[in-house]
Amino acid sequence: MQRNAQQTDQVSISDIAFIRSQIERRWSVPVGAPEAENLVVEVRIRLAPDGTVLSADVVDRARMSRPGEEAYRVAAESAVRAVRAASPLELPAGKYEQLKDIVLAFNPKNMVGR
Template identity: 45%
Template sequence: MAKMKPAPAKPDQSAAKPQPAAAPPPAPSQQQASRLAHNPNQPLSMSEIDAIRQQISSCWNPSVGAKNAGDLVIEITVTMNPDASVREARVVDQGRMSDSFYRAAADAAVRAVLNPRCNPLKLPPDKYDLWKTFILNFNPKDMLG
């Protein structure tokens, strides 16, 4: 059997040319970033998160008199039923529940999500798999303007 000699490598001319660096993605505006934080691991769009936020914000009464109330950001994991009613609302950071100010703010956020006035949510039934579980961030600075 004859051995084949590999052809000499030809220099790739495109490799010699410097390629322009990819432009970094545009940074979100402060206003966009300050709304409910969008978890990239969840499939809801920012407009869907905003729609949910608007529906629930009327049922939320944060503890405005609490120490540093504006800094009490609460994350709630929301689990939905197929009829768009809330099945469960859980505070993500259970470790801070011993802080009475945090606990009061967290309880207010959970009450808002479970409030019958704000349930069921107006969500497209055909997208149930997208919104059956999601995380809402309750931030007094952003949700109340």
């Protein structure tokens, strides 16, 4: 019995994939950006119990304002818009406490061919 309770407390890869899939379908990868496949944007997402996005913030905000990082800024802004557009997110049953404050990495490389 304790083992099942512990499993419920943990977030699985499929839980994260479920959340990510709701957001990524709304994410526009910057087409034609130099080395777009190497732009990985981390976004910290805070959620209400009903899945409403309370905040979505780029983790590496300093990179957004660096010279030569325009493609990163565009990708980051697009990822944040996608998170907000996906609100409210459907959450896996019983996982709110584990998912209420998460960081998701958005990688255009994973989007090629979509």
